[in-house]
Amino acid sequence: MGTGGAKAVVETRDLRKSFGTNEILKGIDFQVLPGEVVSVIGASGSGKSTFLRCVNLLEWPSSGEILYHGRDVLERGYDINRFRTHLGMVFQQFNLFNNLNVLDNCVIGQVRALGEAKAEARERAMGYLAKVGMDPYIDAKPRQLSGGQKQRVAIARALSMEPEALLFDEPTSALDPEMVGEVLAVMGGLAESGLTMVIVTHEMAFARDVSGRVAFMDGGVIAEEGSAAQVFANPNKERTKEFLARFHAG
Amino acid sequence: MTATIMALGAQAAETRLGSPRRTAMVAAGAPGGRTFFDWIVLIVQDYGSWLLKGVGVTMFLALTGTIIGVVLGLGVGVVRTIPSDRPSARLPKRIALKVASAVLAVYVEVFRGTPMMVQAMVVYYGLGMAFQINLNVVTAGLLVVSINTGAYMAEIVRGGIESVDPGQTEAAKAVGMGHWATMRGIILPQAIRNILPATGNEFVINIKDTSVLMVIGTSELFFQGKTIDGILYQTFPVYLLVAAIYLVLTFSTTRLLRLLERHLDGPESFTLATSSTVPESILLPGGDNYGHRGR
Ligand SMILES: Nc1ncnc2c1ncn2[C@@H]1O[C@H](COP(=O)(O)OP(=O)(O)OP(=O)(O)O)[C@@H](O)[C@H]1O
Numbered sequence A: 001m002g003t004g005g006a007k008a009v010v011e012t013r014d015l016r017k018s019f020g021t022n023e024i025l026k027g028i029d030f031q032v033l034p035g036e037v038v039s040v041i042g043a044s045g046s047g048k049s050t051f052l053r054c055v056n057l058l059e060w061p062s063s064g065e066i067l068y069h070g071r072d073v074l075e076r077g078y079d080i081n082r083f084r085t086h087l088g089m090v091f092q093q094f095n096l097f098n099n100l101n102v103l104d105n106c107v108i109g110q111v112r113a114l115g116e117a118k119a120e121a122r123e124r125a126m127g128y129l130a131k132v133g134m135d136p137y138i139d140a141k142p143r144q145l146s147g148g149q150k151q152r153v154a155i156a157r158a159l160s161m162e163p164e165a166l167l168f169d170e171p172t173s174a175l176d177p178e179m180v181g182e183v184l185a186v187m188g189g190l191a192e193s194g195l196t197m198v199i200v201t202h203e204m205a206f207a208r209d210v211s212g213r214v215a216f217m218d219g220g221v222i223a224e225e226g227s228a229a230q231v232f233a234n235p236n237k238e239r240t241k242e243f244l245a246r247f248h249a250g
Numbered sequence B: 001m002t003a004t005i006m007a008l009g010a011q012a013a014e015t016r017l018g019s020p021r022r023t024a025m026v027a028a029g030a031p032g033g034r035t036f037f038d039w040i041v042l043i044v045q046d047y048g049s050w051l052l053k054g055v056g057v058t059m060f061l062a063l064t065g066t067i068i069g070v071v072l073g074l075g076v077g078v079v080r081t082i083p084s085d086r087p088s089a090r091l092p093k094r095i096a097l098k099v100a101s102a103v104l105a106v107y108v109e110v111f112r113g114t115p116m117m118v119q120a121m122v123v124y125y126g127l128g129m130a131f132q133i134n135l136n137v138v139t140a141g142l143l144v145v146s147i148n149t150g151a152y153m154a155e156i157v158r159g160g161i162e163s164v165d166p167g168q169t170e171a172a173k174a175v176g177m178g179h180w181a182t183m184r185g186i187i188l189p190q191a192i193r194n195i196l197p198a199t200g201n202e203f204v205i206n207i208k209d210t211s212v213l214m215v216i217g218t219s220e221l222f223f224q225g226k227t228i229d230g231i232l233y234q235t236f237p238v239y240l241l242v243a244a245i246y247l248v249l250t251f252s253t254t255r256l257l258r259l260l261e262r263h264l265d266g267p268e269s270f271t272l273a274t275s276s277t278v279p280e281s282i283l284l285p286g287g288d289n290y291g292h293r294g295r
């Protein structure tokens, strides 16, 4: 990938992560440019989640660099909380705040992390909740929502922070099949609107249609990377072909 | 409130030495033929106010002690769950956390591992002898109950915090919230809801266990009963009455706490702000909404 390191929203260089003696990430070089939608695919256990969690420091990398607009966020004294407000994250398990209703889920981060006034935070939250079709549910608690509804609220929560990029870790894997569509529809809309997104997914059709670029992870490295059209239509690597064959067969 | 209780403490200390009154009563002699119920009536009529004062002191100690204990326990529990392993945390901070954590662990072990009755003796007489701090018996009692409850609550709070899904903390971190904001806004509200039954249980235990404070002469319910028995020599009716009062206190407290829990859980249902249908705007044109395909 290009040399425009400073242009990337986030870039990782030789990112490594071990749990004990078990090296899971073996040197990942990756970058996301503004407005790009990148899908990360790969077999279970290849390290996709670990990679995504390292990017916003939910896991602390063992070595390497994570550059945010060219500055290494792993440097001592870097304001990590501030950095995280610029990167939204959507989890497989939704992780909505169980003690808060739908609206407050989208407000608390703005108030506590960005220092926004409550009234403005509410207004902004309402806007994004409407965008994902969850504005009628502002008074509901997470336990009163279906999986698909929870995930749409989680997306609105992340959007309410008005981040520069959104990270998705298998956002539809915990959903019942009939709810996958509503969440993918929301994400497709976001991609079209020009939001920068990194999506770890097993939804190959979605990855092919929505992302500009696809990274295939295998054994802790990015084994192949390219445009969605190229990777899905003629993968260069044998491993990529094998992996994709399983989906075409299905 | 506190002033009256202090006065009560003084009264109790006085009645403890009340042998003149006792001999007077005995000399007056209880005429034979009084039934059990006569005694109950007599105790209620003549010593009802003593028992009520005992109830007041007991409930004051149990309630205040539990509240202070909960605050202590929350503090200790929160400090002991601060993550100290992030590599970017500065070394002095990590050392301070380790030391604080060790000190708090000792506190918890010592107070959970020794009887409250012994702690009362040590605090009340020990502080007086070693530091010339002469506490009023009610203050000493409150101190002991609070510290004791704090030690138990610390473990309960820690369990409560650790029982909250780690995904909650991760989501809070992911929106950029710091440790304290996460604790206050997300984790503690859930942890407190989780530990409410255990906290209520501590309160009920305290209602009963403040009775051990009679060893330092705190005028709680049991001590008042003991004093009345010392005057009347009617052990069975006196303590039966005392037992009945304890039962009423613990039973009504349990019921109240259950109501509180239900209240905190909020309504079972919610109302839709406008309509319940997913607006068309979120659906992709062409009807292809990537319905899930089998893998
Ligand atoms: N906290 C941890 N401690 C130890 N090992 C871990 C930890 N987290 C992940 N791993 C290991 O790292 C490897 C990669 O896990 P990861 O969750 O990143 O895979 P993945 O590509 O996201 O898989 P999936 O598609 O199933 O989500 C797995 O072998 C996993 O067991």
Ligand SMILES: [Mg+2]
Pocket (backbone or CB within 6 Å): A048, A049, A050, A169, A170
């Ligand atoms: Mg994963």
